[in-house]
Amino acid sequence: MKIFTSAQIRELDRYTIEHEPIQSIDLMERAASTLARTIANTWDSSVKVVVFAGPGNNGGDALAVARLLGEQGYQVAVFLFNIRGRLSPDCLINKRRVQECKHIKKFVEVTQEFDPPQLEKGMLVIDGLFGSGLNKPLAGGFASLVKYINASPAEVVAIDMPSGLMSEDNTYNVSSNIIRASVTLTLQQPKLSFLFPENQQFIGRLRTLDIRLSQEGISKIDANYTVIEESDVRPLLKDRNPFAHKGQMGHALIMAGSYGMAGAAILATKACLRAGAGKVTVHTPRKNCQIMQVAVPEAVLQLDHEETIITEAVDTENFQALGIGPGIGQNEATAIPFIAQLRRATCPIVADADAINILASHRAWKQQLPKGIILTPHAKELDRLEGASVDSFERLTKAHQLAERLHGYVIVKGRYTAICMPDGHIRFNSTGNAGMATAGSGDVLTGIITALLARGYEPQHACIVGVYLHGLAGDLAARDLGEESLTASDIIDYLPRAFKRLKE
Numbered sequence: 001m002k003i004f005t006s007a008q009i010r011e012l013d014r015y016t017i018e019h020e021p022i023q024s025i026d027l028m029e030r031a032a033s034t035l036a037r038t039i040a041n042t043w044d045s046s047v048k049v050v051v052f053a054g055p056g057n058n059g060g061d062a063l064a065v066a067r068l069l070g071e072q073g074y075q076v077a078v079f080l081f082n083i084r085g086r087l088s089p090d091c092l093i094n095k096r097r098v099q100e101c102k103h104i105k106k107f108v109e110v111t112q113e114f115d116p117p118q119l120e121k122g123m124l125v126i127d128g129l130f131g132s133g134l135n136k137p138l139a140g141g142f143a144s145l146v147k148y149i150n151a152s153p154a155e156v157v158a159i160d161m162p163s164g165l166m167s168e169d170n171t172y173n174v175s176s177n178i179i180r181a182s183v184t185l186t187l188q189q190p191k192l193s194f195l196f197p198e199n200q201q202f203i204g205r206l207r208t209l210d211i212r213l214s215q216e217g218i219s220k221i222d223a224n225y226t227v228i229e230e231s232d233v234r235p236l237l238k239d240r241n242p243f244a245h246k247g248q249m250g251h252a253l254i255m256a257g258s259y260g261m262a263g264a265a266i267l268a269t270k271a272c273l274r275a276g277a278g279k280v281t282v283h284t285p286r287k288n289c290q291i292m293q294v295a296v297p298e299a300v301l302q303l304d305h306e307e308t309i310i311t312e313a314v315d316t317e318n319f320q321a322l323g324i325g326p327g328i329g330q331n332e333a334t335a336i337p338f339i340a341q342l343r344r345a346t347c348p349i350v351a352d353a354d355a356i357n358i359l360a361s362h363r364a365w366k367q368q369l370p371k372g373i374i375l376t377p378h379a380k381e382l383d384r385l386e387g388a389s390v391d392s393f394e395r396l397t398k399a400h401q402l403a404e405r406l407h408g409y410v411i412v413k414g415r416y417t418a419i420c421m422p423d424g425h426i427r428f429n430s431t432g433n434a435g436m437a438t439a440g441s442g443d444v445l446t447g448i449i450t451a452l453l454a455r456g457y458e459p460q461h462a463c464i465v466g467v468y469l470h471g472l473a474g475d476l477a478a479r480d481l482g483e484e485s486l487t488a489s490d491i492i493d494y495l496p497r498a499f500k501r502l503k504e
């Protein structure tokens, strides 16, 4: 699914109007009837409704919703904010329709002074002040109105977007000037800012309503952001040749673990085997020998000559992929061979966890990374690597610039893990759940992506399939076990079911 910017939403609007063809006022009516139907399905006509409409098309939608609810017997009071004496053409038409509607008993057009209505518990506020046309954060009277609504005990339904929230960049926004909705009814497609954790407080429960914008327009407009869906992943999966032998299924090298962190090596290695690699060799400190042999008997051990940390760079000619970093620590005696290893590797690489922390404390090394490298930081690791960010948008921007600079892939892990591609595209994962917020989940992802690279997946496909499968395994595990008790090992245990589901 594509995520469009506000400029692209306007373009898609225009495309639909021109090619369906449909009058823009009728498109607004179509959106409004979908909105009104959804509201009526949740709140019956005993609820008192207060509609706040702005001067643009978001306000136009809200006015049309007010009229439609009025016609269905809801008691609706409408406040239209027309401070500059300028309404969008469709907002103006809907203002007249509301004025003519005998079911709307209270209609106030605010041009200067505003005497706010009493908002009580049990009332429903419809927020139609601003949507995707907001061009700067709210201030002044609108900011005061937002604060007033937020302070009230009434429930708030936002049309398209909570007013005050920008579609993409909220870096310089003021959170107290943004509507906190309990439900957001967004039109056609979620907006980029909805994917960020800090914005969930504004959005509440999100519902995406299909208002039948042109499918042809949607496919023609090239989006920089997309959400990965199952239908994107299925065609990427490789078959296993019935005559396959393990030598053809990819030999992966995992460099992981230090004494006390053998678990990271175990999780990455097990996940790598479960994700289909033909053979997995683990390079790990000597002291991990016994535990590795017991925990993952399928893996081949390559022991470092040091007891407790990794201190060697090794030949990768016999391997088709290298996964490096989980639990390796940040000792300088590990850091030096680590960068040597990256320079020396002849196969695709996934670098995670301490690998990223080492790079963060040796900034100059970032220029020496091989092209096509896959980095898998969580938000904090990315902050260490690229400097602190004030919000997710800024962090995503930095990740995407890093991917372009490195000609590599930067996977920022989280609820909607973002894969930043070297060509500037960003693909968001849709699978996964809060049960996966548990130590070791990231090590499992490293193992999975390493296996896919070893199997011969193109790096971009290994990233897409890897994050999707990882989240899907987590979702299938959570369905059976619940989120609370989920462990990283459960994600590995459910990988077979995730593959099976995608291959069915």
Ligand SMILES: NC(=O)C1=CN([C@@H]2O[C@H](COP(=O)(O)OP(=O)(O)OC[C@H]3O[C@@H](n4cnc5c(N)ncnc54)[C@H](O)[C@@H]3O)[C@@H](O)[C@H]2O)[C@@H](O)CC1
Pocket (backbone or CB within 6 Å): 009, 010, 012, 013, 027, 028, 031, 054, 055, 056, 057, 058, 059, 060, 061, 088, 129, 130, 131, 132, 133, 134, 135, 136, 137, 138, 139, 142, 159, 160, 161, 187, 188, 213
């Ligand atoms: N393709 C779609 O998704 C459709 C969108 N529609 C609606 O149209 C909306 C977008 O309409 P518009 O482009 O008219 O934009 P909005 O209605 O979101 O806002 C634009 C108006 O707000 C003013 N404005 C912007 N920022 C401001 C600020 N910081 N302070 C004060 N005033 C500010 C602008 O000058 C303009 O008058 C969507 O959010 C949606 O509700 C629907 O009508 C139907 C189709």
Ligand SMILES: Nc1ncnc2c1ncn2[C@@H]1O[C@H](COP(=O)(O)OP(=O)(O)O)[C@@H](O)[C@H]1O
Pocket (backbone or CB within 6 Å): 353, 377, 378, 413, 414, 415, 416, 417, 431, 432, 433, 434, 435, 436, 437, 438, 439, 440, 441, 442, 443, 444, 445, 470, 471
């Ligand atoms: N709330 C969540 N929703 C979806 N996925 C999540 C959530 N929390 C964590 N995950 C996933 O779990 C993994 C956690 O990785 P990471 O933070 O590196 O953990 P660790 O360092 O403990 O292994 C990531 O792939 C992330 O996307």
Ligand SMILES: [K+]
Pocket (backbone or CB within 6 Å): 058, 127, 128, 129, 130, 131, 158, 159, 160, 161, 162, 163
């Ligand atoms: K709104």
